[in-house]
Amino acid sequence: MFSIKRRFVLSAGAAIAAASLMSLPAMAQTTTIKISHQFPGGTMEQGDFRDRLTRMFAAEVEKRTKGSLKFEIYPGSSLMKTNAQFSAMRKGALDMSLVPLSYAGGEVPETNIGLMPGLVTSYEQGAKWKDAEVGKELSRILNEKGVVIVSWIWQAGGMASRGKPIVEPTDAKGLKVRGGSREMDMILKEAGSAVVTLPSNEIYAGMQTGAMDAALTSSTSLISFRLEEVSKALTTGRGKSYWFMLEPLMMSKAAFDRLSKDQQAAVMAVGAEMEAFALKAAKADDVQVANVYQKAGAQVVDLNDATVKRWQDIARTTAWKDFAGKNENCSKLLKLAEKTL
Incomplete structure (x- = not known):
């Protein structure tokens, strides 16, 4: 009788403890x-x-x-x-x-x-x-x-180059360039580039081996992935950029x-x-990247409003148009984004 009563008390206690744990708040x-x-x-x-x-x-x-x-x-x-x-x-x-x-x-x-x-x-x-x-x-x-x-x-982003600075669309003609997105690749193609597609953490190897001549990426990645070691020129994103x-x-x-x-x-x-x-x-980092590349001996240049507009004009008739035609969501997003210009 004692044993049965004891087992009952222990079982009841365990059940109460379990219920208490289950009732604890998620936090x-x-x-x-x-x-x-x-x-x-x-x-x-x-x-x-x-x-x-x-x-x-x-x-x-x-x-x-x-x-x-x-x-x-x-x-x-x-x-x-x-x-x-x-x-x-x-x-x-x-x-x-x-x-x-x-x-x-x-x-x-x-x-x-x-x-x-x-x-x-x-x-x-x-x-x-x-x-x-x-x-x-x-x-x-x-x-x-x-x-x-x-x-x-x-x-903001800029472009590191194994050769001359790439500022105007005409500067990209005949070069192998990484843009960073399908739409960015479209304006590079329109400018006469052959595009290279890969994530930013693979740019160094591509430029080191000559698989690409230049790459657009964020200022922070231009620093973190040490691209100044394989570049002779940098077009910065400080102040103005068509790459955000x-x-x-x-x-x-x-x-x-x-x-x-x-x-x-x-x-x-x-x-x-x-x-x-x-x-x-x-x-x-937009400022620091210029210092890093200058210290490494690279030529550093900035963009101005007129140059950004020339790239933007190409984008309107290529990348923007193509994106808007993808589906209803894309078309709506582009129209809403243009309201912030």
């Missing part, structure tokens, strides 16, 4: 989020600002969620290949990534608007997108595709939806706060 449970990106790893204080941003973001979200969210960061495409990241987020196989949006253009045509030549020509204009109609529509489309934008990050890239910190919607409301709020709040850091760092 009390620990979830580990993996963040992947293609850029060199560093620390919160030093290195490529995009890697620093992911580390700062992770530390602050962990703090605000009292440790219920923890993060593992995989720089240098160490978790998965660069071009696989967006697709993996859509499928829920990757939690987060900071990746050029246009890299997903083959899978989701609408994302090519993130590197549309001449559509964004200043940081101030790019900053308008998030709260403008174009940003809301792009967010809606990405949500439907299974991805959430956490931080809106814009970067949307490179957001994104999260798989499947991973986002698994979080509690408080965790979601922390992720989005910290993501928004990181945008000021990204803007300041991107602008600083």
Whole structure:
């Protein structure tokens, strides 16, 4: 009799304990989020600002969620290949990534608007997108595709060259050039270039071997991937550029939806706060890249309004027209983006 009563008490106690654990709020449970990106790893204080941003973001979200969210960061495409990241987020196989949006253009045509030549020509204009109609529509489309934008990050870019500076469209004729997106490649083709398609972390090898003569990429990548070692000239993106890239910190919607409301709020709040850091760092790199290349002995030149307009005029009749004809979403996005010009 005693044994039966004792077993009953123990069983009841175990059931109560289990019920108590199940009733704990989601914030009390620990979830580990993996963040992947293609850029060199560093620390919160030093290195490529995009890697620093992911580390700062992770530390602050962990703090605000009292440790219920923890993060593992995989720089240098160490978790998965660069071009696989967006697709993996859509499928829920990757939690987060900071990746050029246009890299997903083959899978989701609408994302090519993130590197549309001449559509964004200043940081101030790019900053308008998030709260403008174009940003809301792009967010809606990405949500439907299974991805959430956490931080809106814009970067100006320039062109490193193994030979002469490439400033005017005529300068690109006959050269093998990496543009960075399908649409950027279109204006290069119109200018007479042979285009080379590969992610930014593979540019160094391409230029070193002569597989390409020049490459357009962000100021930060021009520095982080040490392209000054294989370049004799640089056309900068400081001040003016027809190459502005949307490179957001994104999260798989499947991973986002698994979080509690408080965790979601922390992720989005910290993501928004990181945008000021990204803007300041991107602008600083636009200046720093010129110093790095000058020190390496490269010829450094800047763009002016007239030159940017000549590239933009080519873009209107080639890349913009082609993009608008892709589907109804693309057409609508382009019209909304033009409102910010």
